[in-house]
Amino acid sequence: MSSFLQNLRFGIRTLVKNPGFTLAAVLTLALGIGANTAIFTVTSSALLKPLPYQDPSRLVLLATQHRGTRGEAQSAFSLNRYDMLRARSRSFAGLSVFASDSFDLTGGGEPEQVPIARVSPNFFSVLGLKPQLGRVFTEDEGRPEGKLVVMISDRLWHTRYGGDPSIVGQTINLDANTYTVIGVLPAGIEFPFMEPAEVWTPRYFELTFMTPEHLRAGVSYLQGIGRLAPGATLKSTDAELKVLDQQYNQENPKAPDGGPNISMFAGELQTLTVANLRNWLLLLSAMVGVLLLIACANVASLLLSRALAREKEIAVRTALGAKRGVIIRQLLMESVLLALLGGAVGLALSWLATRSLAVLGAANLPKGIPIGVDWRVMVFMVESL
Helix, strand or coil: HHHHHHHHHHHHHHHHCCCHHHHHHHHHHHHHHHHHHHHHHHHHHHHCCCCCCCHHHHHEEEEEEEECCCCCCCEEEHHHHHHHHHCCCCCCCEEEEEEEEEEEEEEECCEEEEEEEEEEECCHHHCCCCCCCCCCCCHHCCCCCCCCEEEECCHHHHHHHHCCHHHCCCCCEEEEEEEEEEEEECCCCCCCCCCCCCECCCCCCEEEEEEEHHHHHCEEEEEEEEEECCCCCCCHEEEHHHHHHHHHHHHHCCCCCCCCEEEEEEEEEEHHHHHHHHHHHHHHHHHHHHHHHHHHHHHHHHHHHHHHHHHHHHHHHHCCCCHHHHHHHHHHHHHHHHHHHHHHHHHHHHHHHHHHHHHCCCCCCCCCCCCCHHHCCCCCCCCHC
């Protein structure tokens, strides 16, 4: 232990006596480690960390696929398709739908237009989410004759209603109708697969500026979230969807969302959520990986140059009786100190870079996926050292 402390004190004194070399080596390492850690933080959060829902690996996104178009474009499906899936599919333990809309909110302040989400009553149950206040929707509330109810976001609860805990049970005015608030979602909850919303209603079978007749005629406006049933796989689900496609086309030959070139598909929710980001993150990871290699090569060159400059010092210490192992341990201690200093500064730089990426790249990063340091990032940084 005394030998370790002696080597540590000697290494610190040596680095302090050579501030130019120390600063150059530490900053070079810090830039390489900081850039890699920042990009890996985003990559880990988006690609490796599971979505913040119950058993997210069993969640799939459902939409229609148009064959023959560039990239086989994905789009919404109709209410009729959802009714058929819900009645005949056996691949899902739970199947929900959602659509984006907007309402004019009046009362309790200045009138404002708020984005809303029309969801099936089991939407939050399929995801495994519970409100911080109140309850989720019931099946009866998701029928045309059901009571007009909504859930609101934590942000709207605080900005519009001052965080009043008695908001549950109160009524709010949306467009020309009065709705009862039955719950408040937890703070920070966002859904990366859909447009942002402040209000959620279970009246998924309605849409502003669309009559029920239009919606029943086959207008495509819904997308789905499904939880795979025990034993079901993506392969077996796709096989079932192909059969249901054939049945739908036979029963609805003139439907706008029917025909041989339109089919339903199910894809892993997390994979589809970050699909547009995956290639860019992998490319950036490769680029900053090369940057780290260059940084290490530069530091190695600095250490080699310094070793040549200290040749006389090492020769004198050897002549005075210093053993080779002692000298090697002291040189290793100096390298370890440089690595630790570079890692510490790199961690600070990575934190700043990560915050900047989260703010400046907010439009391109999936909503609802928290970007932050976790155990994977820490292991990656230690390995980088």
